[in-house]
Amino acid sequence: MAGYSCKPVHNMRSLIFLGFLAVALQVNAQQGFVSIDCGMDGSTSYIDNVTGITYDPDAEYINSGVNYKINKTYLETAVPVQAETLRAFPDGDRNCYTIDGIIQGDKYLIRGLFFHGNYDGLTSVAFELHLGMNFWQLVNITEPSYPFWEEIITVAQDNSFSVCLVNINSGTPFISALELRHIGSTNVFKDVNQTSSLVLYARVNMGDAARDIRYPDDAYDRIWWLFIASTDWSDINSSQPIQTSPGDAFQVPSAVMATAVTPANGPSLIFSFGADTGVVYYVYMHFAEFDALNQTENRIFDVFVNDKLIVSSVKPEYLLSTHISLIGTSTLETEVIQNFTLTSTSGSNFPPILNALEIYSVLPVQ
Numbered sequence: 228m229a230g231y232s233c234k235p236v237h238n239m240r241s242l243i244f245l246g247f248l249a250v251a252l253q254v255n256a257q258q259g260f261v262s263i264d265c266g267m268d269g270s271t272s273y274i275d276n277v278t279g280i281t282y283d284p285d286a287e288y289i290n291s292g293v294n295y296k297i298n299k300t301y302l303e304t305a306v307p308v309q310a311e312t313l314r315a316f317p318d319g320d321r322n323c324y325t326i327d328g329i330i331q332g333d334k335y336l337i338r339g340l341f342f343h344g345n346y347d348g349l350t351s352v353a354f355e356l357h358l359g360m361n362f363w364q365l366v367n368i369t370e371p372s373y374p375f376w377e378e379i380i381t382v383a384q385d386n387s388f389s390v391c392l393v394n395i396n397s398g399t400p401f402i403s404a405l406e407l408r409h410i411g412s413t414n415v416f417k418d419v420n421q422t423s424s425l426v427l428y429a430r431v432n433m434g435d436a437a438r439d440i441r442y443p444d445d446a447y448d449r450i451w452w453l454f455i456a457s458t459d460w461s462d463i464n465s466s467q468p469i470q471t472s473p474g475d476a477f478q479v480p481s482a483v484m485a486t487a488v489t490p491a492n493g494p495s496l497i498f499s500f501g502a503d504t505g506v507v508y509y510v511y512m513h514f515a516e517f518d519a520l521n522q523t524e525n526r527i528f529d530v531f532v533n534d535k536l537i538v539s540s541v542k543p544e545y546l547l548s549t550h551i552s553l554i555g556t557s558t559l560e561t562e563v564i565q566n567f568t569l570t571s572t573s574g575s576n577f578p579p580i581l582n583a584l585e586i587y588s589v590l591p592v593q
């Protein structure tokens with residue numbers, strides 16, 4: 228059975244330091260970003276129209292592989308322009324991109340985009356991603372028109388990163404884009420350290436949003452995906468910005484926090500995810516109250532996982548980001564559905580809300 232526990236999320240020690248960091252990030256926008264468009268010919272960088280991020284061709288980061296263009300009938304509007312080209316590795320068991328200029332001991336977000344786009348007429352391929360000598364993720368492409376993203380947040384063990392595509396005799400490894408974002412030594416991603424990285428499972432923006440939200444709304448360029456809402460949910464939004472407390476360890480963008488879901492009927496919000504076996508999960512839920520409640524009104528709810536009470540009496544603060552952090556361990560032999568239920572307490576006269584959700588699996592590293 229899966230077991231969950233709750234961890235306190237506030238760390239006031241970093242209060243002053245984070246205030247300073249926020250200023251530094253604004254001044255040095257995009258500093259600490261490495262954005263590589265794989266398989267691109269030439270040596271000229273370009274600015275992505277949607278994000279404003281500058282992408283470089285990949286030739287200076289790798290010297291093996293073959294450049295391809297996808298079949299353009301597969302390039303949909305929702306797919307970033309980086310997906311138009313890719314680099315494939317028909318030769319060698321292990322082909323690696325090397326990114327230098329890394330600050331050893333600092334936290335980084337590393338993300339790959341894999342968009343097959345029927346470039347070679349084959350429809351499925353599987354290979355492994357390794358970060359240096361550590362296994363990171365199996366990439367299993369089963370749909371040529373679907374963009375697969377893989378993301379890890381890790382502490383740099385060295386002054387460079389080596390991102391490797393490893394052939395497992397299931398087709399030719401390839402990659403469309405590689406992105407690295409400097410997080411630094413801040414309290415953000417507090418659960419990432421020298422021995423534990425986090426691999427992204429889901430990061431979703433609840434409520435009606437027009438687009439995925441990333442940089443520049445998110446200073447770290449985390450991608451907050453649109454979520455196809457259940458018909459049991461209603462979308463709500465705030466016309467006012469959502470603030471973060473000093474020392475907030477999640478730094479969820481206001482644009483993400485300003486939309487949320489609430490039950491269409493009844494006292495409960497219910498959602499599920501399929502957990503892999505033998506994996507430790509971190510689940511972060513983000514809340515903010517949109518209504519200026521008076522003394523007799525309140526919105527208080529309990530959080531259950533698989534019908535077990537995990538956090539009681541969550542009370543989102545008015546126009547201020549509030550977070551809970553859960554740790555889940557799945558020890559079953561087979562994949563298990565984790566059911567999350569947010570239910571109003573008996574004394575609450577408003578239903579639960581959920582503004583955003585992140586789920587990561589813990590990857591031990593050496």
Ligand SMILES: *[C@@H]1O[C@H](CO)[C@@H](O)[C@H](O)[C@H]1NC(C)=O
Pocket residue numbers: 273274275276308
């Ligand atoms: C940017 O947008 C313009 C106009 O929509 C388009 O012509 C151009 O190709 C785009 N450039 C890139 C790099 O996406």
Ligand SMILES: *[C@@H]1O[C@H](CO)[C@@H](O)[C@H](O)[C@H]1NC(C)=O
Pocket residue numbers: 298299300345
């Ligand atoms: C691109 O894909 C479409 C749809 O699958 C196919 O009809 C077309 O022949 C492909 N083009 C090339 C150049 O492979």
Ligand SMILES: *[C@@H]1O[C@H](CO)[C@@H](O)[C@H](O)[C@H]1NC(C)=O
Pocket residue numbers: 353367369397
């Ligand atoms: C990839 O996924 C497909 C479909 O789920 C599965 O049949 C296949 O075994 C997977 N490949 C690997 C290498 O795990």
Ligand SMILES: *[C@@H]1O[C@H](CO)[C@@H](O)[C@H](O)[C@H]1NC(C)=O
Pocket residue numbers: 418419420421422423589
């Ligand atoms: C590193 O993080 C993991 C998971 O968050 C935690 O269990 C472990 O105690 C941490 N180790 C150190 C040295 O902080």
Ligand SMILES: *[C@@H]1O[C@H](CO)[C@@H](O)[C@H](O)[C@H]1NC(C)=O
Pocket residue numbers: 435463464465
């Ligand atoms: C925000 O909610 C109001 C109703 O409360 C709705 O009319 C409006 O369309 C919503 N705006 C967005 C951007 O979803």
Ligand SMILES: *[C@@H]1O[C@H](CO)[C@@H](O)[C@H](O)[C@H]1NC(C)=O
Pocket residue numbers: 521522523524
């Ligand atoms: C709180 O708001 C409700 C609904 O608008 C109202 O009925 C109630 O009288 C208000 N209570 C106080 C103490 O202002």
Ligand SMILES: *[C@@H]1O[C@H](CO)[C@@H](O)[C@H](O)[C@H]1NC(C)=O
Pocket residue numbers: 499533534563564565566
């Ligand atoms: C999760 O909910 C589904 C659907 O209600 C149910 O079939 C399943 O047994 C639940 N799983 C757990 C672990 O509670």
